[in-house]
Amino acid sequence: MPESKRVVVVTGGSKGIGRAICLRFAREGARIVFLHYDPDDVAADETLKLLQDRGIEATTKKLDVSSFADVEEFFREVVEEFQGLDVLVNNSGITRDALFLRMSEDQWDQALSVNLKGAFNCAKAAVRFMVKQRSGRIISISSVVGQIGNIGQANYAASKAGIMGFTKSIARELATRGITANAVAPGFINTEMTRNLPEKARDFFLNQIPMGRVGEPEEVAEVVYWLASEGASYITGQVIHVNGGLYM
Numbered sequence: 001m002p003e004s005k006r007v008v009v010v011t012g013g014s015k016g017i018g019r020a021i022c023l024r025f026a027r028e029g030a031r032i033v034f035l036h037y038d039p040d041d042v043a044a045d046e047t048l049k050l051l052q053d054r055g056i057e058a059t060t061k062k063l064d065v066s067s068f069a070d071v072e073e074f075f076r077e078v079v080e081e082f083q084g085l086d087v088l089v090n091n092s093g094i095t096r097d098a099l100f101l102r103m104s105e106d107q108w109d110q111a112l113s114v115n116l117k118g119a120f121n122c123a124k125a126a127v128r129f130m131v132k133q134r135s136g137r138i139i140s141i142s143s144v145v146g147q148i149g150n151i152g153q154a155n156y157a158a159s160k161a162g163i164m165g166f167t168k169s170i171a172r173e174l175a176t177r178g179i180t181a182n183a184v185a186p187g188f189i190n191t192e193m194t195r196n197l198p199e200k201a202r203d204f205f206l207n208q209i210p211m212g213r214v215g216e217p218e219e220v221a222e223v224v225y226w227l228a229s230e231g232a233s234y235i236t237g238q239v240i241h242v243n244g245g246l247y248m
């Protein structure tokens with residue numbers, strides 16, 4: 001299908017990696033719907049304007065991906081309005097860092113609800129339509145931390161490791177339905193999420209990256225875009241690491 005006809009849903013598209021993903025798909029003229037859950041609409045409006053300035057048919061909605069019912073209704077609306085759904089990018093994510101000894105039940109639940117249950121909710125709602133059209137691409141953003149763990153991030157690491165297992169399982173189930181599912185695991189990327197890290201933690205990570213620099217959101221977006229392209233038609237159930245060599 002020509003790119004300009006594809007309908008792409010990106011969760012967490014207001015800023016950071018999600019915004020870069022929206023803009024990467026926009027370069028090909030795709031139709032884009034992105035979700036966000038920021039306290040205000042400033043970043044989302046900015047992304048929307050960037051897309052519309054490029055002549056892209058785009059909309060956004062403030063919606064918590066951890067709400068199963070809201071997500072289900074949202075996807076129904078998208079399919080009704082855009083008459084299809086071709087690509088889902090599960091990108092929404094939060095951190096609720098604390099050392100394990102001090103981690104509260106609430107911190108655990110919040111990270112798991114947004115990062116892992118959110119991906120389940122969106123994939124579940126999207127797949128219903130993708131199965132009918134016998135095609136679809138699901139790309140979920142994991143993290144290097146899901147592979148190697150991290151001090152202060154037991155909840156986040158569990159959610160991101162969960163994304164890998166989830167992706168591989170649905171990839172197996174959906175392979176004969178024309179739907180691929182892959183994960184992208186970024187390392188240390190230059191976004192608000194990492195800009196807020198204490199300098200000591202930043203330096204610790206930087207020292208372990210063979211390329212000696214943080215990654216840019218666009219470098220993650222490029223891989224996501226490619227996984228959704230025709231060139232990746234025989235790739236499913238994979239975790240692609242984008243981390244400057246931090247984990248090999």
Ligand SMILES: NC(=O)c1ccc[n+]([C@@H]2O[C@H](COP(=O)([O-])OP(=O)(O)OC[C@H]3O[C@@H](n4cnc5c(N)ncnc54)[C@H](O)[C@@H]3O)[C@@H](O)[C@H]2O)c1
Pocket residue numbers: 011012013014015016017018035036037038063064065066091092093094114118141142143144185186187188189190191192193194
């Ligand atoms: N920045 C990094 O170094 C890095 C590394 C590895 C993985 N990741 C992952 O990449 C993804 C994007 O990270 P980022 O750094 O761009 O983050 P960010 O904080 O810049 O953006 C997060 C996005 O998620 C949205 N979001 C948050 N809670 C939500 C909810 N409940 N429902 C819907 N949307 C919600 C926000 O509105 C925002 O659009 C996340 O899944 C993150 O875990 C980031």
